[in-house]
Amino acid sequence: MGHPETGWPTPVSAYGRNPETGTHPSSARTLFAEPARTRATVDNHVSNASLCIGPGWPGYLPDWLGSNLSHRLSGGVRSAVMKVGIIGSGHIGGTLTRRLCALGHDVTVANSRGPESLAGLAAETGATAGTVDQAAAAAELVVVAVPLFAVPDLPAEAFDGRVVVDANNYYVQRDGEIPEVADRSISSSRWVAGHLSGARVVKAFNNIQAQHLLEQGRPAGTGNRIALPVAGDDEQAKRMVMDLVDELGFDPVDAGTLDESWRQQPDTPVYGTDRDAEGVREGLASARP
Numbered sequence: 665m666g667h668p669e670t671g672w673p674t675p676v677s678a679y680g681r682n683p684e685t686g687t688h689p690s691s692a693r694t695l696f697a698e699p700a701r702t703r704a705t706v707d708n709h710v711s712n713a714s715l716c717i718g719p720g721w722p723g724y725l726p727d728w729l730g731s732n733l734s735h736r737l738s739g740g741v742r743s744a745v746m747k748v749g750i751i752g753s754g755h756i757g758g759t760l761t762r763r764l765c766a767l768g769h770d771v772t773v774a775n776s777r778g779p780e781s782l783a784g785l786a787a788e789t790g791a792t793a794g795t796v797d798q799a800a801a802a803a804e805l806v807v808v809a810v811p812l813f814a815v816p817d818l819p820a821e822a823f824d825g826r827v828v829v830d831a832n833n834y835y836v837q838r839d840g841e842i843p844e845v846a847d848r849s850i851s852s853s854r855w856v857a858g859h860l861s862g863a864r865v866v867k868a869f870n871n872i873q874a875q876h877l878l879e880q881g882r883p884a885g886t887g888n889r890i891a892l893p894v895a896g897d898d899e900q901a902k903r904m905v906m907d908l909v910d911e912l913g914f915d916p917v918d919a920g921t922l923d924e925s926w927r928q929q930p931d932t933p934v935y936g937t938d939r940d941a942e943g944v945r946e947g948l949a950s951a952r953p
């Protein structure tokens with residue numbers, strides 16, 4: 665098995681993960697507050713060329729995802745177009761920008777260097793390049809995919825009331841000492857929620873390699889479909905994220921509350937192991953602090 669975040673081959677621990685990670689490369693809808701958009705809206709997006717379909721689409725995607733989008737655009741819209749903000753344009757943020765744009769969602773992506781630095785990703789995918797404030801303000805759901813140490817630098821008020829997907833992990837080598845997270849007094853997502861105190865934080869996407877998130881989504885019902893744990897205190901927000909996980913091609917598994925989300929952190933059975941739904945449920949239950 666490779667490192668869950670890089671895919672690089674590494675020796676594994678009892679839980680299937682390298683103790684790592686000096687190897688890190690890092691150097692849903694305000695819940696239905698807006699009416700669900702209809703196909704007419706989708707068509708409008710298309711005719712205005714404002715949907716995320718860049719010239720690069722869909723070369724890097726499996727056929728069924730292309731079919732999914734065709735299905736969406738040909739009238740069989742499976743779910744409403746959602747305004748998504750993505751904070752971070754690296755492995756995970758870039759992957760989710762690509763995947764969510766290919767699914768027809770309306771994505772604004774931001775990073776630390778500003779919108780100009782995102783011109784390439786925007787041109788490739790059709791996403792809008794924005795500032796962090798713009799990405800959060802425009803969004804019904806915001807994914808935060810940055811090194812954990814950067815979370816306190818984010819403008820917390822911009823996330824107030826938003827469903828925020830915390831895709832982050834804590835690695836001391838990268839993120840420095842965060843004692844209460846390091847000693848597992850609190851989960852890393854609880855720590856994130858403490859900084860983004862007005863947000864409806866849901867933990868997801870933290871336990872899968874970016875490359876697998878890009879390439880290994882499969883239609884519901886496929887055998888051995890990879891499952892992803894989703895944890896949060898706000899049931900409606902969690903449901904929204906679980907639906908998005910399913911739309912991306914993975915089986916969502918309810919992993920409990922934010923305080924229970926340590927069960928999907930690094931060094932647990934579900935971390936980087938690409939289990940199916942039954943395996944994820946078993947792994948969450950057998951995790952040890």
Ligand SMILES: NC(=O)c1ccc[n+]([C@@H]2O[C@H](COP(=O)([O-])OP(=O)(O)OC[C@H]3O[C@@H](n4cnc5c(N)ncnc54)[C@H](OP(=O)(O)O)[C@@H]3O)[C@@H](O)[C@H]2O)c1
Nearest residue numbers: 669690752753754755756775776777809814832833870874
């Ligand atoms: N890599 C994986 O496979 C993987 C899998 C699951 C979870 N994760 C977790 O997801 C998070 C992101 O990992 P990654 O691998 O995607 O990292 P990455 O490739 O290093 O990308 C990090 C991104 O965060 C942005 N960023 C940093 N500080 C910021 C700030 N203050 N405001 C806005 N954006 C900021 C960076 O901006 P610039 O581009 O301007 O530098 C960059 O785009 C981490 O917590 C990681 O543990 C990673």
